[in-house]
Amino acid sequence: MTTRSQRRWLSALGLAVAAVFAFPTYWMLTTALKTPAQILSPAYDLIPLGVTLANFTTALGKAGFTTFLVNSLIVTLGSVACALVAGLLAAVPLARMRFTGRKGFLLLVLIAQLAPLEALFVPMYLIMRDADLLNSLGGLLLVYVAFTLPFTVWTLRGFVKGIPVELDEAAMVDGCGRFGVFRRITLPLLGPGLVSTSVFSFVTAWNEFLYALVFLRDQPKQTLPVWLSSFKTAFGTDWGGIMAASVVYAIPALVFFLLVRRRLVTGGVSGAVKG
Template identity: 45%
Template sequence: MAISTAPDPVRIPTASTPGRPPRQRRRLGRTVRRSGWNLLGVLVGLVMIFPVYWMVSSSFKTGINLRRVTPQWFPSPFTFDSYARAFAQPRFLGSLLNSVLVVTGAALAALVIGFLAALALARMNFRGRGALVILVIAIQMVPIEGLIIPMYLMLNKAGLTDSAFGLILAYLSFVLPFTVWMLRGFIAAVPKDLEEAAMVDGCSRGQAFRRIILPLAAPGLVATTVFAVIQAWNEYLFAYVLLKKNDKQTITVWLDTFITTKGVDWGALMAASTLVALPIVVLFALIQRKVAAGITAGAVKG
């Protein structure tokens, strides 16, 4: 932790100290300390990102270079062979497509249902509103291991295991509460005055919604969609239990079976992992600020 005993002279306001030498010394001390922090910061950043770097760089190495006694720090020669091998794996592409299908379905459903509900929760007064908000929060405490048993038994009875529709239903159990929570925060953050002003100026409720809330909440809407997509894409346990047929499995389950059944082709595994992570990293980078705000905002502010 950062415990420096000397009071930090960073911003002593106004130029009231005419003597030059002490000031320069101070500035020097500050520069040294700052460089120390910077060095630490760079180190921490490197340590954090190293596993990711290692995945990506391993995916571009040749087989021999992967199995060196002394690790090769940069891939040279640089090769796409591992990617070719990953794509050549049985069911890799099919699993990717299954994932895309399920993720799209779950995110769309969650967004439509969630947006309607969030609008009502953030903007309308009705009986049981408070209770519903609390329910939406409390429901997120239900662990997936608790749900997986009855979900499996029920979908099994309904003949919906090994089905994308069944999996989408299961995914809604964790995507939907989060969607409502985040959207509600974003909608509530749009000042009510704006909407009321628009209505005073003669807008109908619908118009006020379309012209005021929708544009202002749009970034939040996008962020929530992306977040729903990420959650569904990353899910493993439901897919693992509910999909038993190989040709139905999603990409996360495929990765798992690839590790356990194929022995280990580390190059292809790292290439496949990179491919699975890539879209998520890109999406994530776009919305990162919104997500951090959304998760906490849902609870602390209206």
């Protein structure tokens, strides 16, 4: 048992670590509210002396914002949905069935997850070019699905294995088939796993920049990360505008997390089998 003093020290340490990680976000927000003179001032004002919303007006009024926002939402939400469906259909057989080549397939999934995205850039480009999918939102969506699918399969397999097999057997004794067991038992209990993998897929696709920059050549088809780079020109960088745009850019990811955070609770199966 830790003493009250030890708990206080641990709490203080936790708050200090949290402050370190939260400071860049705080600095981004305060910079977005500063005037150009305050931003370029050598004094590091942690609290802005004057607050202005002109930077947000500049960011939201920049050409193409609405189009890029819609493109990002289409690619991100589409990749999340496709990765969840494909990952779930692969995870359940891998966790519940025994077939030839299962361990080899799992090894390939793990290797694909460990491969850095930069190492896959040239192969992905050649595949998309040969399939005539360059410069299309559908092609970029498939690339994001390929990035997030290995993690989704591996994670959901672990959640499926955490569901007691006795639940499946009891349902089958009562007359449920394989699909009925999946729909009535497995799927409802996989809520935390589906949410965890969807958050990872959403953040990965929402923040990706390099592939979106190279694969989408036409400006009307580009996404918000590429739009953020437009605040830096040959004449300088609009720091206030880019910080305000970054705040706006972070809102959809924050909203998505707030919508699904209630489902990020583990241990939902621990009390499912009694006696």
